[in-house]
Amino acid sequence: MITLIKKLTKPLLLPHWYQDLLLAIPRLVCGYLLTADFGSAKFGLPWSPKDNNLHLFEVAFWFPHDVAAYGGIFKMFPVFFAWMGAFSEAVGGIFLLAGYQTRLFSTLILLTMLVAMFMQQWQNGLWNMLPAMGFAWVALYTSVIGSGRFGIDHLVTK
Amino acid sequence: MKKYYISTLVMIVLFTSSCVQPTRNINITLKLHLKGMKDVQRVGVKGNDKPLSWDQGLPMNPIIKDSLYTVTYTTKTGYNFTEIKFTVDDKAELKGQPNRRLDFPNTNRVVYEATFDNPAAKAN
Structure with missing residues (x-):
């Protein structure tokens, strides 16, 4: 179990520190925006x-x-999915910003953004999908590489 | 093991179910003055919370035609404010300006009086 948690936490490091720094910038911006604005509003x-x-x-x-209006399983458990989605944004944003348990929270954020894109904004056109899409792209790569050098994950696993 | 997963799932559902913001009913009366307008066909209000929406205006009733209109409605909200804009003949006011904001932190009844396209308003 501990090995699994460690494996999940340990980030992939790029060959040079400045490459990690470059990839940390979108992670920090998205984490901040999610917790300070999008998530904390709901x-x-x-x-x-x-x-x-x-x-x-x-x-x-x-x-x-809003979540119930997506239909299907969302209509069956609207409170659960709404709570999880809002939690992923607001609390997930903090963890993304800190680079702590980055893969776990990135996956939650990615799933939330996929729901936002395809269930909430799809019928409103590409322009309205862009914010969720932006967060999804960042969460996609951080769910693979983790926090990189510039995050708590790196400090606790090195 | 299966029991453990089921009970965990039930606990998560129960826990999250109890974490929805409580709502209350707010009774809102809007009074709108029109100045220098003639042959007005429709006056309405758009806004954040049901029964208002930003797509379709809630019709307001004339007290004095082309001069004073009113509507009273009840909205269910958890917030301490709502945002609205008035419309005359489907044309919204305050173009490019912020919405009108009605605050109700300690009351369940609001009377809001305004002049069309003039952001200064009197709330009671």
Whole structure:
């Protein structure tokens, strides 16, 4: 079990430190935007907008309704999927920013963004899919390589 | 092992089910003054929270034709504010400007009085 966790945590390192630094930039920007803006607007964190009236780890009242509208399994468990999606953005953003358990949270973010792209924004056209697509591309490579040199994952596994 | 997975799944579903923001009913009355407009056919309001939407305006009723219109509705929300814009003959006001914001942190009833295309408003 410990070996598996270590394997999941240990990042792949590129040959030169500046290559890791370059790939860390989109990860840091996306992590920050997810937790400071997109996620915290619908998931209760200490920095959520005060007027949104969200308590800690609470999902916004409207989100399960939106999720239920996707139909199928989302309609069967709208609260679960809404909570998981909002958690992935708001809390996943913190972990992405810190580069801690990067693969695990990147996978959650990637799945959330795929749902956002194909279930929420598909009918609204490519332009509206772009934000979710941007996060998805970053989460895709961080779910493969992990945090790189510039993250807690590297510090705890080296 | 199977029991463990099922009970974990049930606990996750129960835990997340209890973590939805509670909502309350807010009763909102809007009064809209029109200035210098004639033969107005439709006056409405668009906004964030149901029964409002940004696609279709909720019709407002004339108190004085071409001058004063009103509507009262109840919205269910967890937030302490909502955002709206008025429309006259399907044309929205305040183009390129922020939406009107109605705050209701400590009340369940709001009366909001405004003049079309003029962001200054009086809320009670």
